[in-house]
Amino acid sequence: MNIRQGYELWKSRTVQYPLITQLAAEFIGTAMLMVFGNGAVANVELANTKGHRAGWLNIAMGYGFGVMFPVLMFGSISGTHINPAMTIAQAVNGMFSWSLVLPYIIAQLLGAAVGQLIVFVTYYPHYRDTDDANAIFASFCTTDASNSRMNYFLNEFFGTLMLVLGALCCLTLPWGAKDPAAASIVVGFIVWGLVASMGGPTGPGLNPARDLMPRILHQLLPISHKGSSRWNEAWIPVVAPILGAIVGVFIFKMLFAA
Template sequence: MEYTLFTKLAAEFVGTALLMVFGNGSVANVELSKTKGHHAGWINIAMGYGFGVMFPVLMFGGVSGAHVNPAMTLAQAVNGMFPWSEVLPYIVAQLLGALAGQLIVYVTYLPHYASTTEPEAILATFCTTDAEDSRFNYFINEFFGTFILVLGALCALSDPWGAKNPAAASIVVGFIVWGLVTSMGGPTGPGLNPARDLMPRLLHAILPIEHKGTSRWKEAWIPVVAPIVGAIAGAWLFKLLFA
């Protein structure tokens, strides 16, 4: 079945919003004061992001491809796997979806934002930073993380077994994200998705949170540019060797 562009964009919007709810929601549960999951640990966050990708791909993979990530959309377009005419609408839908999803996280955790006094904990629920405060390390981590994510996702969804059973492939993609957060997430988070970092960072700057501190805009270009470059490289390698 061929869906209209509007339906595809709705899928990208809702899918990206769900990614934020599950992903950044899990961070809020761990980092903010007085939550029932306070200090639950990194595995809780990794699961949240894994499910945050798995469920949108299961729900909308057959509708829009469930990119839910501007880096994935651009990578496929650059490598001739996605029409350029749909790139801008997809990215706008993803950005707005990330904004909506982060607003849901903020509203549902509002009392806990009010009771949290550590700026780093608050910022972590919105966007990424580098643990060593190294921009070079920040870029390298986001580049390779997104490279592996895009290569793995395209292989899983396009290989004969994945094309035959897209639900199983979607679950594998979720586990790829889960694995990446547990293995490569220590330095930066990770982001692996420009929409997942940029729009929540914008909200962090705007929302009236008492102890939020700085939004760290001087490094905000890194989790936007590095995932895009990494995704393009991952899609290129997939097309070169496995498509």
């Protein structure tokens, strides 16, 4: 099997499933990402949890598993984008139908909202006990640790570029196409590594749905001491991941899928 054959095999895996099944996979997969990822942040940051101050590696592991498990579960159903940036980037580069972009994104946004609500409900007593607005905010969405919008943008751009490029290479090159389970596990480790290595400045988000929907819920939910939802910078973790993903998919397509 050559590179092109591996790529075509990967593309063909979702065609036998009806759209509603694909959208259900995107919805549940994105919700799982939020539960594992933002749930790990809540466990570390909120007061009186059993994982309080467990450290950054605990958070990185949560996000890694939050991507790994949905890809293992749903990769052959929807492609497991679970990220509007991945969906838009593939469509821009001719690897995904534009007719599916809006339904996929809606499913991802709704999944992110439901996943964050699950985190809120399960950690509700700890939200009540926490008076640190930054800790509460961190369990919902991202911001730049140095309060630099430029750094915020660059971190989200390059992090998403590497995530998308790495995921597509793992899942579509011949070894990954032959063994999608192994490729899915490696994708989880890519996320784990990115959060551990590049997560310091912003979180990171690397996914518009992962940041936007929790930010809306942060604004709406009745949480004491929650502080500002920081809407003046909310465009960055939406725009930067989309642009980074477009570049990442372009590099993959030009160099490895031709």
